[in-house]
Every structure is written in structure tokens, then in C-alpha cells.
Amino acid sequence: MSNHMNVSERHFEIRRATRASRVAVLVLLIVAVLVASFPYWAGRDTLRDFTQIAAYLVFAMMWNLLAGYGGMVSIGQQAYFGIGGYAMLILANYGGLSPFVAVPVAGAIAALVAVPVSLVAFRLEGGYFAIGTWVIAEVFRLTVANLSWLGGGSGTSLTALQDVPRSLRESLTLWLALAIVVAAIGLLYVFLRSKRGLALTAMRDNAVAANSQGVDVKRARFGVYLVSSGGAALAGGLYFVSNLRISPDAAFSVNWTAFAIFIVMIGGLGTLEGPIIGTLIFFLLNKFLSDFGTWYLIGLGTLAIVVTMFFPQGLWGYVSRRFGLQLFPVGRRVVFLDSGSRVLSARKESADPQHAAH
Amino acid sequence: MSSIVNILLQGVLLGALYALFAMGQSLVFGVMRLTNTAHGDFIVLLVFVLFVLTNLAHMPLWAAVPMLIGIAFCAGYALQYTVLNRVSGRDPLPSLVVTFGLSIVIQNVLQEVFSADPRALATGGFESMSISLPGGIALGLLPILTLAVTVAATLGLQWLFGRTPLGRVFRATSDDREIVQLMGVSPRRTFALAMGIAFVLIALAATLYAMRTAVSPSDGPALLLYAFEAVIIGGMGSFWGTFLGGIALGVAQQIGFYIDPGWGIWLGHVLFLALLTIRPQGLLPKTA
Numbered sequence: 001m002s003n004h005m006n007v008s009e010r011h012f013e014i015r016r017a018t019r020a021s022r023v024a025v026l027v028l029l030i031v032a033v034l035v036a037s038f039p040y041w042a043g044r045d046t047l048r049d050f051t052q053i054a055a056y057l058v059f060a061m062m063w064n065l066l067a068g069y070g071g072m073v074s075i076g077q078q079a080y081f082g083i084g085g086y087a088m089l090i091l092a093n094y095g096g097l098s099p100f101v102a103v104p105v106a107g108a109i110a111a112l113v114a115v116p117v118s119l120v121a122f123r124l125e126g127g128y129f130a131i132g133t134w135v136i137a138e139v140f141r142l143t144v145a146n147l148s149w150l151g152g153g154s155g156t157s158l159t160a161l162q163d164v165p166r167s168l169r170e171s172l173t174l175w176l177a178l179a180i181v182v183a184a185i186g187l188l189y190v191f192l193r194s195k196r197g198l199a200l201t202a203m204r205d206n207a208v209a210a211n212s213q214g215v216d217v218k219r220a221r222f223g224v225y226l227v228s229s230g231g232a233a234l235a236g237g238l239y240f241v242s243n244l245r246i247s248p249d250a251a252f253s254v255n256w257t258a259f260a261i262f263i264v265m266i267g268g269l270g271t272l273e274g275p276i277i278g279t280l281i282f283f284l285l286n287k288f289l290s291d292f293g294t295w296y297l298i299g300l301g302t303l304a305i306v307v308t309m310f311f312p313q314g315l316w317g318y319v320s321r322r323f324g325l326q327l328f329p330v331g332r333r334v335v336f337l338d339s340g341s342r343v344l345s346a347r348k349e350s351a352d353p354q355h356a357a358h
Numbered sequence: 359m360s361s362i363v364n365i366l367l368q369g370v371l372l373g374a375l376y377a378l379f380a381m382g383q384s385l386v387f388g389v390m391r392l393t394n395t396a397h398g399d400f401i402v403l404l405v406f407v408l409f410v411l412t413n414l415a416h417m418p419l420w421a422a423v424p425m426l427i428g429i430a431f432c433a434g435y436a437l438q439y440t441v442l443n444r445v446s447g448r449d450p451l452p453s454l455v456v457t458f459g460l461s462i463v464i465q466n467v468l469q470e471v472f473s474a475d476p477r478a479l480a481t482g483g484f485e486s487m488s489i490s491l492p493g494g495i496a497l498g499l500l501p502i503l504t505l506a507v508t509v510a511a512t513l514g515l516q517w518l519f520g521r522t523p524l525g526r527v528f529r530a531t532s533d534d535r536e537i538v539q540l541m542g543v544s545p546r547r548t549f550a551l552a553m554g555i556a557f558v559l560i561a562l563a564a565t566l567y568a569m570r571t572a573v574s575p576s577d578g579p580a581l582l583l584y585a586f587e588a589v590i591i592g593g594m595g596s597f598w599g600t601f602l603g604g605i606a607l608g609v610a611q612q613i614g615f616y617i618d619p620g621w622g623i624w625l626g627h628v629l630f631l632a633l634l635t636i637r638p639q640g641l642l643p644k645t646a
Contacts, residue, residue, distance in 0.1 A: 067451065073454050075395065120631050120634060120635050123634050123638040124634070124638075127391075127450040127453070128586075128590065131583070131586045132590070132634070139624065142627070146620045146621060146624070254579065265455055294467075294470040295466075297462055298462075301461075302463055305460065305463075308445065308459070309444055312452065
């Protein structure tokens with residue numbers, strides 16, 4: 001993007017932040033501080049709720065990274081959720097590692113496991129990739145279910161936390177959850193604003209065109225797969241530190257991916273804001289309607305179908321387009337200074353042309 | 359020795375059922391490149407429709423099955439025409455999410471209406487009849503009937519695709535859905551017709567499956583994975599390939615079950631992944 005004008009008579013500047021994004025960052029920081037102080041004033045249920053929200057959110061963000069940015073729709077990310085849970089449990093129960101340290105280690109292990117798995121999974125494309133990854137997740141589930149030292153099909157408990165007082169355990173779990181959420185949002189935001197993030201966004205919009213511009217699509221997809229697998233394992237490790245009990249059917253359940261798909265499609269695919277909003281909606285529905293059991297799930301399935309058919313950009317995509325809002329601006333805008341009110345925005349994302357409001 | 363022969367024979371017969379599960383999936387993959395993640399749930403749904411026809415409406419099986427086939431064709435045609443045509447484009451995501459959503463809806467509706475208990479179809483003892491071979495091997499009549507139906511379905515599909523005007527339209531639409539419109543073909547109706555035929559195959563599979571074992575509302579995803587594996591092992595676009603893929607999967611599972619009941623399904627999945635790694639084009643890839 002060379003500019004032929006002399007710097008001294010430049011009449012425009014490049015901006016990234018918007019007023020909404022500054023407010024959003026401020027609000028998120030306040031929320032983070034508030035959450036961090038939960039153990040000193042909030043009830044046990046609140047702590048537990050936040051940990052659950054964090055696990056869903058991080059898992060959904062990782063699915064969004066894979067499908068929304070990498071263009072790889074997987075129905076098998078529960079493989080890494082389960083690996084995260086079981087790796088954390090093995091490290092803690094048998095390796096003597098603190099579960100709170102074991103969670104990030106489990107994330108790294110899952111990313112390593114993803115290397116050989118990708119060799120098999122990447123033989124398939126599109127819809128075939130989706131179901132192929134599901135088969136791989138089933139292989140992990142059946143393998144663990146047949147290992148008697150891990151409790152087989154009925155599962156086992158996290159015994160490493162037995163001697164930790166309950167209130168301390170719950171506080172530490174909450175802070176771990178907060179740290180993972182902040183790290184996930186922060187790192188993804190920084191990454192998507194970087195040169196490589198721009199390559200990824202270009203890939204999302206058109207992989208062939210991105211390739212012709214010098215983006216190494218294959219390598220980028222491989223990287224995205226590793227990161228999203230490690231991230232999914234963080235969510236799994238966190239969930240089972242809070243849950244204290246794990247079984248293959250719970251850890252490798254396809255429902256995890258089903259919920260992630262629901263969250264991302266409702267919130268908005270291929271955006272950072274989408275999974276956050278989707279998770280909040282999902283959690284509220286879950287909190288108040290999950291007593292309805294099958295009817296609740298029928299409703300979720302129907303909602304996912306309707307949204308995909310008629311509102312494919314999701315709730316955030318709609319709001320962002322309608323009101324020109326961006327909480328996490330990853331593109332750049334050109335703002336002309338000379339003509340006062342005239343503002344032209346030229347964002348680098350082609351997905352939703354935005355009209356700046358001021 | 360005879361136990362090895364027995365395992366192989368039972369594996370082939372089990373595989374024939376998997377191949378039949380996979381025929382509809384193969385057809386849908388082939389014509390509209392649609393990944394239908396609710397395929398297994400459609401099989402289970404039709405099992406319950408058959409159950410309603412025979413046990414609640416008290417229809418005899420010989421009358422209920424043709425009726426099921428008729429219902430299935432209409433349901434498949436309508437589903438594709440009204441819902442799936444809107445989402446089967448180049449991007450795989452919308453069709454995946456919509457069929458995945460359908461899968462969850464079907465499972466939970468069936469559970470709400472029929473409870474989670476497995477249901478079996480009464481066949482008047484046919485499912486336990488068998489013929490004895492030398493060496494103490496017994497072959498069930500129902501599995502042999504299943505094999506016969508699967509071979510007939512494979513021959514029928516191969517003929518339909520290779521020899522009939524409709525098959526030509528299917529192949530042409532699969533190759534380029536824009537160009538066929540210049541020849542006066544409506545891709546929407548072609549896709550709906552293909553889904554209707556796929557549902558007829560699903561109805562056949564559902565009938566034989568329900569006669570073989572008790573079926574519960576949550577069985578769908580497992581059936582989807584078997585069907586999918588058979589299609590990929592066999593090579594996309596070839597019905598004989600799908601047939602072979604089903605047989606290979608059935609034999610692998612039977613060997614696994616023989617070694618340890620806990621590892622049967624596992625061995626089938628692992629065979630699929632191994633074949634995918636060493637022969638990604640499948641056993642019988644379409645050469646054209």
C-alpha cells in the first residue's frame with residue numbers, strides 16, 4: 001500500500017480502533033477485574049457458572065478459528081476436548097503435577113497429538129473432513145473406554161485435588177478459567193491483527209485468491225488446526241478440573257462440537273465477537289431451559305437450522321452490519337482529515353463493508 | 359480354520375447391511391456433493407415409522423414396507439426441495455450445520471415420542487432362522503436376504519446411473535449444475551429426485567436393520583459413521599466401491615469383535631483411517 005503523497009501534506013490517517021472498540025476493551029477489563037474478585041464476595045454457583053461459561057467460550061472460539069477462519073468445518077473437535085481432560089487427569093493423578101499446571105501442559109500435548117492426526121484428517125476435504133474428524137474422535141473415545149487403568153467406560157475421578165480445601169480449589173479454578181479466557185481472546189485478537197492474521201482473514205474470504213497473493217494456505221491451515229486443537233484441550237482440561245469426574249462418553253461427546261456450532265452460528269461465524277455473544281445466549285438458554293430436556297435440544301437444533309438458512313451471518317454479523325459496530329477491529333480504515341465530516345472507510349476485510357458513523 | 363471362515367462369512371453379511379446403509383449416502387455424495395450428517399438418523403426415523411405402521415396401525419409387514427418406501431420417497435423429495443436445496447452450494451458449512459441440526463431434532467423428537475428404549479420389529483421368527491453349512495457354520499436367512507437386497511440395490515443404481523436418461527441427468531448435474539440448466543434440466547428437481555431415491559434405499563436399509571436388531575433413537579450417528587466409512591473406503595462415485603467398502607468394514611468389525619468385543623467397532627474405524635492414509639482415492643475410484 002504505497003502512498004504517493006508527501007508526508008507533510010497527508011490529508012488522511014489510518015485508524016484501527018473505533019469508539020466502540022475502546023469502550024469494549026474498557027468494559028472487558030472491568031469485567032475481568034470483577035470476575036477475578038468473585039471468590040471474595042460471590043457465591044459458589046457463580047464461580048462454577050463462570051468456569052463453565054469459560055470452557056464453552058474457549059471451545060467455541062477454537063471451533064470458530066478452525067471453521068470461520070481456517071475454512072475447516074470439523075465435527076471432531078471433541079477429540080481434543082477429551083484429550084485435554086484425560087491428559088490433565090493423568091498428569092495430575094499419576095504424574096503428581098498440580099491440575100492447574102496440568103491444564104496448559106495438556107493443551108500442549110493435544111497440539112502435539114494434532115500433528116499426526118492432521119496427516120490423516122487432511123486427506124479429506126469439506127464435508128468429508130467434517131465426518132472424518134468425527135471418526136477420529138470416536139477412535140479416541142473407544143480407545144479410552146477400553147483402557148481399564150483409566151476407569152474404562154465408566155470413567156474416573158480427579159483425586160489429585162482431594163487434599164486442597166474446597167474454597168481454595170474453587171477460587172484457583174476460577175482464576176485459571178479467567179486466565180485462559182483472557183489469554184484466548186487476547187492472543188486471537190493480537191494474532192488476527194498481525195500480518196499472518198490478515199493472511200488468515202484473506203483465506204477465510206477466498207482461499208484460492210489468498211493463495212495467488214502468496215499466502216501459504218496449506219501451512220496456515222496446519223497452524224490453525226494445531227492452535228485450535230490445543231485451545232480445545234485447554235477448554236477440556238479446565239472443564240474437568242471443575243467437574244472432578246471424567247468419563248469417555250462425557251469427554252468425547254459429539255455434543256461439545258454441537259454446542260460450539262450452535263454458539264458460533266448464532267453469534268456470528270468468522271468474527272471474534274460472535275462466539276462471545278453466542279456463548280452468553282447459549283448459557284442463558286441452558287440455565288433457564290435445560291430442564292425441558294429433549295424439547296430444549298429440539299429447540300436448539302431448530303434454531304441452528306433457521307439461523308443458518310435465513311441469517312447466515314449470525315447475530316453479531318447482523319448488528320455489526322446494521323450499526324457499523326466493531327468491538328474487535330482487525331482491519332484498518334482510512335480517515336480523511338481535510339474534508340471535515342467526510343469519512344471514507346476502506347476496510348481490509350471484504351466480508352461486511354462497514355460505514356463509519358462519524 | 360472353520361472359525362476363520364465363519365468370521366469372514368459373518369463379516370461379509372454384516373458388511374452387506376453397512377453397504378446398504380451407505381448406498382443412499384453414496385448417491386447423495388455423488389449427485390449433489392452434499393454431506394448429510396443426518397443420514398443415520400433418517401435410517402432410525404424410518405425404522406420408527408415402520409414400527410408405527412406395523413405395531414400401532416397393525417399393518418402386515420408385506421403391506422407396511424411398500425407404504426414405508428412410498429412415504430420415504432416423498433419425504434426425501436420434499437426435504438431436498440424445500441430445505442436442503444437452499445444450503446447445498448459450494449460452501450460445505452451451511453449444509454453441514456442444517457443436517458446436523460436435523461440430526462439433533464430427529465433424535466430428540468423420537469426420544470420424546472417413543473422414549474429412549476430400543477424397539478424391535480416382529481418378523482414372526484424369521485430373524486432367527488438359519489441354514490447350516492458343514493463345519494458348524496450357520497448362516498442366518500435374514501443376513502442372506504440383506505446381502506441379496508444390497509447386491510440388487512448396487513446393480514440397480516449402477517444401471518440407473520450408467521444406462522438411463524435419468525442417470526445421465528444425475529451425472530451431468532453432478533459435473534456442472536450451471537451448465538445443465540442450459541439443457542433444460544432443473545438442478546433443484548434433479549437433486550430432489552436423487553434424495554427421494556436415496557430415501558427409498560434408506561427405507562430398505564431401515565427395514566432390514568429393524569428386523570435384525572432392536573433400534574433406539576440415539577443410534578443414528580453410529581450408522582452415519584459406518585455408511586460414511588463404506589463410501590470413502592470404496593471410493594467416491596462408484597456403487598460397487600461402496601459395496602466393497604461396506605464389506606471391508608463389516609469384516610474388520612467382525613474380526614475385532616472376535617478378538618475382544620470392546621474393540622470391534624474400534625478396529626473398523628482404524629481400518630478406515632489406515633486405508634484413508636495409504637489409499638485416499640478408495641478401493642474402486644471412478645475413472646471417468
